[in-house]
Amino acid sequence: MLRRFRLEEPQSVGEVSELLGRFGDSAKLYAGGTELLLAMKEGLVHYERLVNVKGVQGLNEVKQDNGTIRIGALCTHHQLENAPALKQNLPAFVKLEENVANVRVRQVGTIGGNICFAEPHADPGTLLIALGASLIAAKSDSTREITAESFFVDAYETALQPDEVLTEIVIPVPVKPSGVCYMKFGYLERPSVGVAIALNMNSEKNKIDDVRIAVGCAGPAPKRVPEAETLLRDKPIDEVTRNLAQAGEVAARAAQAISDLHGAQDYKEHIVQVLLKRSFQNALSQC
Amino acid sequence: MSKTMLKRSDVQTLPISFTLNGKLQELDVEPHELLLDVVRDRLGLTGVKRSCDVQVCGACTLLVDGRPVSACTTLAFEVRGRSVLTIEGLADDGKLHPLQEAFIEHGGFQCGFCTPGMILASKALLDENPNPSEEELKHFMHGNICRCTGYKKIIESIMAAAKKMAS
Amino acid sequence: MQFEKKIEIEAPKQKVWNFIWDVDRFIACVPGCKEAKTIEEGKRYSAIMVEKVGPFKVEFPTTIEVLERDELSRIKAQASGADNKIGSRMKLDLEVKLSGEGDRSTLEFVAGVDILGKLAALGHGIIKRKADQVLDEFAHSVKRQLEGDS
Numbered sequence: 001m002l003r004r005f006r007l008e009e010p011q012s013v014g015e016v017s018e019l020l021g022r023f024g025d026s027a028k029l030y031a032g033g034t035e036l037l038l039a040m041k042e043g044l045v046h047y048e049r050l051v052n053v054k055g056v057q058g059l060n061e062v063k064q065d066n067g068t069i070r071i072g073a074l075c076t077h078h079q080l081e082n083a084p085a086l087k088q089n090l091p092a093f094v095k096l097e098e099n100v101a102n103v104r105v106r107q108v109g110t111i112g113g114n115i116c117f118a119e120p121h122a123d124p125g126t127l128l129i130a131l132g133a134s135l136i137a138a139k140s141d142s143t144r145e146i147t148a149e150s151f152f153v154d155a156y157e158t159a160l161q162p163d164e165v166l167t168e169i170v171i172p173v174p175v176k177p178s179g180v181c182y183m184k185f186g187y188l189e190r191p192s193v194g195v196a197i198a199l200n201m202n203s204e205k206n207k208i209d210d211v212r213i214a215v216g217c218a219g220p221a222p223k224r225v226p227e228a229e230t231l232l233r234d235k236p237i238d239e240v241t242r243n244l245a246q247a248g249e250v251a252a253r254a255a256q257a258i259s260d261l262h263g264a265q266d267y268k269e270h271i272v273q274v275l276l277k278r279s280f281q282n283a284l285s286q287c
Numbered sequence: 288m289s290k291t292m293l294k295r296s297d298v299q300t301l302p303i304s305f306t307l308n309g310k311l312q313e314l315d316v317e318p319h320e321l322l323l324d325v326v327r328d329r330l331g332l333t334g335v336k337r338s339c340d341v342q343v344c345g346a347c348t349l350l351v352d353g354r355p356v357s358a359c360t361t362l363a364f365e366v367r368g369r370s371v372l373t374i375e376g377l378a379d380d381g382k383l384h385p386l387q388e389a390f391i392e393h394g395g396f397q398c399g400f401c402t403p404g405m406i407l408a409s410k411a412l413l414d415e416n417p418n419p420s421e422e423e424l425k426h427f428m429h430g431n432i433c434r435c436t437g438y439k440k441i442i443e444s445i446m447a448a449a450k451k452m453a454s
Numbered sequence: 455m456q457f458e459k460k461i462e463i464e465a466p467k468q469k470v471w472n473f474i475w476d477v478d479r480f481i482a483c484v485p486g487c488k489e490a491k492t493i494e495e496g497k498r499y500s501a502i503m504v505e506k507v508g509p510f511k512v513e514f515p516t517t518i519e520v521l522e523r524d525e526l527s528r529i530k531a532q533a534s535g536a537d538n539k540i541g542s543r544m545k546l547d548l549e550v551k552l553s554g555e556g557d558r559s560t561l562e563f564v565a566g567v568d569i570l571g572k573l574a575a576l577g578h579g580i581i582k583r584k585a586d587q588v589l590d591e592f593a594h595s596v597k598r599q600l601e602g603d604s
């Protein structure tokens with residue numbers, strides 16, 4: 001049983017923001033509730049008010065705008081697995097969404113809720129960082145753009161201000177020849193290690209022009225690993241292949257893995273290295 | 288002196304109407320009431336089970352607008368204006384649904400605790416994909432857990448039902 | 455969970471020792487700790503520990519018992535608390551070792567922390583990281599306090 005709370009049902013982003021600002025810590029944004037309601041059932045948190053953001057129109061669409069895909073924060077994982085624009089342009093993202101939790105969570109859970117709850121073992125954040133995505137945060141009278149790589153601050157903590165509402169996720173469509181891959185590993189309900197890579201090659205396909213690498217699930221928040229990218233960026237393919245192992249080691253250390261029920265620190269770091277190598281090879285084969 | 292239920296005037300209730308197994312239901316619910324509790328305790332349909340209570344096991348699966356949800360982690364007011372299907376609503380006037388028949392014929396259950404959720408989830412699967420491969424079936428059914436059968440008979444039951452429903 | 459922290463302080467041993475027993479100043483160095491009270495001088499103390507991880511907040515009213523005391527060198531203490539609102543308990547075994555010569559001292563903390571109950575569901579890893587942060591901030595706060603005023 002949940003403790004009693006009041007339901008607020010605003011109709012606009014401005015109203016949502018105003019309510020969050022007014023009631024502060026005693027109110028919480030509620031979308032799919034797949035994380036929030038669990039925490040509330042456990043008694044770990046309590047709110048006097050839940051602000052049902054699902055009444056706000058226009059936040060659950062997937063739009064393609066030339067080289068950019070815009071995903072509404074209220075899109076469910078189920079919607080995203082089936083979105084034509086994503087299937088065509090970001091199949092790696094579709095694969096990630098298909099494998100979030102289980103079919104029931106995917107049915108009601110939203111991408112916005114997933115990102116904003118910032119649960120350490122979540123999947124989407126890691127790939128969004130590798131894709132160079134941005135998040136649009138709105139208040140009553142303003143919006144701002146936050147890069148995915150600066151959005152995830154710590155476990156359960158994002159860069160959002162208390163009265164800000166995530167409205168959209170903006171993803172630049174990779175320019176070919178390109179490869180994008182997300183791989184995760186785990187045997188508990190939530191994944192223990194996640195690695196994402198996005199790379200571009202030159203037109204002759206013998207050089208890695210650009211690469212972005214992110215690791216997640218093993219540490220408190222997903223992180224970009226620029227030091228690993230440097231080893232692979234702007235280099236011919238042979239050199240990249242030679243540097244891959246070292247890039248894996250760098251990424252493993254950057255993962256901030258700690259020993260817990262999901263595995264020992266060195267075990268997780270090892271998995272990061274394995275997944276980096278495999279996801280790189282997968283991304284390369286897409287080019 | 289009779290005992291009266293006193294409701295504080297500031298307790299928020301939401302009037303909701305929805306179809307339950309094809310019939311219109313009208314109820315007042317408080318925002319914090321869970322769908323699982325409303326269906327089991329207020330509406331008396333106990334086929335849906337509370338098992339893990341953290342939406343990983345699937346024993347609380349209900350179909351809302353034909354799609355599977357975890358009733359243990361769904362607020363009751365969310366079904367307003369929608370259609371809800373429980374296991375009790377699957378048989379058509381006493382005639383078992385092909386899935387129910389297949390589970391019986393192929394031994395798809397033992398203790399039966401996971402079964403209402405299994406069958407409803409299978410229905411949602413076959414409604415979406417009438418001819419799933421075993422891979423597709425396993426992926427869809429991944430969130431429904433069974434402690435008894437080892438899953439083999441469940442897969443056989445669903446595949447058999449799919450075949451029957453397609454013809 | 456086990457933690458160890460060692461800090462070098464530019465202050466003589468006696469000053470550090472006195473500081474430890476100055477409950478209000480000492481407790482002020484523990485992040486999230488408030489309302490420190492002396493129940494029995496040198497033996498029992500109480501305080502409230504408040505910690506936050508994202509939206510999750512805990513408030514542990516805590517009792518601290520001094521088990522062993524070796525003048526100017528060692529303290530062994532035990533602390534326990536419970537947050538009944540969220541059904542969690544905290545247990546801390548702490549050993550403080552002080553050594554040094556002249557104007558410099560070394561303070562060493564060895565802590566064993568157990569979190570029981572619902573909070574443990576948050577993840578052993580998160581709690582460990584948080585506890586490590588708290589101990590780190592505490593050690594540096596003590597150092598600053600002692601080196602700050604002369």
